[in-house]
Amino acid sequence: MGFGEESYGQFTITQDLGLQYRQRLRYPGLWKQIVGVRTYLNQVGINLDQLIWCKVGTEYMAAFWLDYWIGNQPLYMVFPLLFALEKEKLCSIADRVIWDNTGVNLTWVWNRSVMNNAEELQLQNLTTLISNFNVAAGRDEWIWKLHLSVGFSVADIKNKAAVYNRNITEYIFLWNNSIPKKVGVVSWRAAMERLPTRAALAARNIDVRDTRSTFCGEYEETNEHLLASCQFSQTIWSVIVQWCKVPPLIAFSFKDVLDLHLTVNGSKRRKKVLNAITQVVVWSVWRVWRMRNEVIFNHASPSVVKVVEEIKTMAYLWIKNRMRSSGWSWSDWRSFNFVM
Structure with a gap:
């Protein structure tokens, strides 16, 4: 040897x-x-x-x-x-x-x-x-x-x-107790790429025939497109940022949308309210998307005005009650003019 x-x-x-x-x-x-x-x-x-x-x-x-x-x-x-x-x-x-x-x-x-x-x-x-x-x-x-x-x-x-033998996600999702858990779950699933969009279903070998968006019919229906870059969602975000009196939203990804509250100045309370509103917007757009059968078969057109009014109303009821802000009137909320 x-x-x-x-x-x-x-x-x-x-x-x-x-x-x-x-x-x-x-x-x-x-x-x-x-x-x-x-x-x-x-x-x-x-x-x-x-x-x-x-x-x-x-x-x-x-x-x-x-x-x-x-x-x-x-x-x-x-x-x-x-x-x-x-x-x-x-x-x-x-x-x-x-x-x-x-x-x-x-x-x-x-x-x-x-x-x-x-x-x-x-x-x-x-x-x-x-x-x-x-x-x-x-x-x-x-x-x-x-x-x-x-x-x-x-x-x-x-x-x-x-963290042993686990993949750590790079993005940390912020759970906001100013809104119901069911609302936050939609944003969390979207951030984790777990919403059943057409592209996601096709990736799971489910026959969806066409992966293009239900609303625009031009681009692949992904989380990013549905909630951030689709013309319908972009229009809603444009109205919301004007209402909240924050700078125009420039989003390169859906996570940029969720982090809108980090780009504005103000107190922690103000940032928390903006984050809650952001998740309500995601929840509302998702609800409209779930009615896609009506869009497809009845040729219905989703109303931006209707969705925005729903966002303002539901956000007001949830956030006002959960943050115990009895001094917030509906008129102040609609003009986004109240103390935070």
Whole structure:
């Protein structure tokens, strides 16, 4: 067997052996309970062994080969040939290293003497690594790598577990309690591309014959077109922004429509009202779209004026009652002239 093969095989065996010994380590105090659930946390992508480090002080109580305390990995992973020679694999740092005024003193307990060139090279590298290591003042301290200044927190675990093996959407939808949940759900589904438009149905292999918009018949019926770029919806948005006294809406996507409240100045309350109105507009346009059979078969033409009046009325009733703004009169609302 060649030297390369022997080293690789030894490395694999040593890695497994190191993991077996890690299971027998004793962690101090609270860490013992935390490490006790490492198996369950590994299932959600959290490796506690990599996140718990020992900041070596005067006690040197961390495990020399198995703990994370020097470099970027445990020493048994960096120097597998030496770990295979180690007689006391659970030894502490104090068993192997003493830092004093004379420098660094190393003590080894091998199963046999270091013999080949590969073992000699690893021993030289390990000696150099330890010689350049600076011991911290005070006692040993176990630290949490995710937040060095704060320390371990359950919130860190929850946050890492929550995103394990999941796709995180780039857009964060704002749920607004000033309107009914059913209204917000329509905007949320549209933002997530989950409305059953003709293009969406065709993408699911549902035969819709024609994916063009019901209203204009020119462009593909997608969420973006239906709620943002269709002439019918654009006309409604134009009237709404004039009514709300905000700058003209320039939307490159549907998410730009939902973020209209972020483009205007004013209080948080004003922004919340504008966001609620935006979601009511989406809900109303969606309701008109759902009546597309009447448009197709009875040649009906959706009325912009009727939809805008519905938006103003429903938004007034929902927002006024849910925000407990008894001072808002209907006449003030229609002119969008009231205190927010």
